[in-house]
Amino acid sequence: MRGKKWMAVLRSNRLGFVGVVMVALLMVSPLVTASYGQGAFNQSPKTAAEAIDQLVWANRILANEGIFDFLGHISVRNPENSKTFFISRAIAPETVTKSDILEVDLEGNVVTKTQFRPYSERIIHAGILKARPDVNSVIHAHPIPVVTLSVSEVPFRIVSHPGSIFYEGVPFYDEYDFTSPGNTGMLVTTKEEGERVAKTLGKSTAMIMRGHGCNVVGKSVPDTVRTAISLRDNVVILLGAQQFGKVKTVPYEEAKAAAKALGNAERGWNAWVNRVKIAMPDMR
Numbered sequence: 521m522r523g524k525k526w527m528a529v530l531r532s533n534r535l536g537f538v539g540v541v542m543v544a545l546l547m548v549s550p551l552v553t554a555s556y557g558q559g560a561f562n563q564s565p566k567t568a569a570e571a572i573d574q575l576v577w578a579n580r581i582l583a584n585e586g587i588f589d590f591l592g593h594i595s596v597r598n599p600e601n602s603k604t605f606f607i608s609r610a611i612a613p614e615t616v617t618k619s620d621i622l623e624v625d626l627e628g629n630v631v632t633k634t635q636f637r638p639y640s641e642r643i644i645h646a647g648i649l650k651a652r653p654d655v656n657s658v659i660h661a662h663p664i665p666v667v668t669l670s671v672s673e674v675p676f677r678i679v680s681h682p683g684s685i686f687y688e689g690v691p692f693y694d695e696y697d698f699t700s701p702g703n704t705g706m707l708v709t710t711k712e713e714g715e716r717v718a719k720t721l722g723k724s725t726a727m728i729m730r731g732h733g734c735n736v737v738g739k740s741v742p743d744t745v746r747t748a749i750s751l752r753d754n755v756v757i758l759l760g761a762q763q764f765g766k767v768k769t770v771p772y773e774e775a776k777a778a779a780k781a782l783g784n785a786e787r788g789w790n791a792w793v794n795r796v797k798i799a800m801p802d803m804r
């Protein structure tokens with residue numbers, strides 16, 4: 521009775537009723553803005569929809585942070601089917617939206633019924649995700665400092681704290697096949713070459729490809745994004761320090777200890793999401 525009486529009073533005062541609704545909406549809004557749709561940190565999406573949403577954010581972040589040029593791609597394993605993964609269709613990463621995401625199987629076949637053209641180098645993602653069940657996300661990128669290092673005689677070395685994550689080493693790929701039918705050399709497009717790339721990566725977190733770029737892997741999208749940024753930044757420092765003579769590198773044991781103390785990528789992810797919201801109005 522009491523509730524009905526209150527409702528009657530509110531209905532009789534239309535302004536009061538609207539006011540109550542507005543207050544209720546204001547109370548709910550922090551929950552709405554904290555949803556995954558706003559780029560909230562999420563270490564392990566449970567649904568395909570969450571994974572796809574996070575993939576869009578990662579594309580925007582990697583473009584905004586200069587890891588991707590107009591090329592480059594990131595994939596995430598489907599949380600609802602470990603035999604498929606999500607990756608954008610072949611467009612510039614800074615323009616990727618949810619409707620551009622395709623589902624692809626571990627042989628590189630596009631599962632989504634679509635007329636959209638996929639990235640030909642999705643084969644790198646398929647090869648690595650097939651060979652590494654521990655990996656849920658792969659980034660293939662061409663950061664200029666990494667390509668510069670790849671064509672120099674300077675080997676990759678750890679010279680920074682965030683770079684400590686590469687304490688297991690960063691393998692180097694230089695086995696392009698441009699003579700066998702279907703192979704296009706520096707563009708990795710065949711299943712065989714995808715498998716060869718995955719074999720070179722082995723159990724490592726990242727690998728460098730001569731004159732081309734790098735592949736970076738991780739357990740989650742935020743971790744993998746941080747790893748790609750750390751690789752590029754470590755290479756920038758290495759190339760810079762090299763100009764001044766002998767470089768002081770981080771020894772294996774020190775790097776291993778530093779990597780274990782790194783924690784997850786939440787702080788970085790939140791910062792990068794914030795920068796995307798400032799730089800890309802459609803993501804606000």
Ligand SMILES: [Zn+2]
Nearest residue numbers: 641660732733
């Ligand atoms: Zn490439």
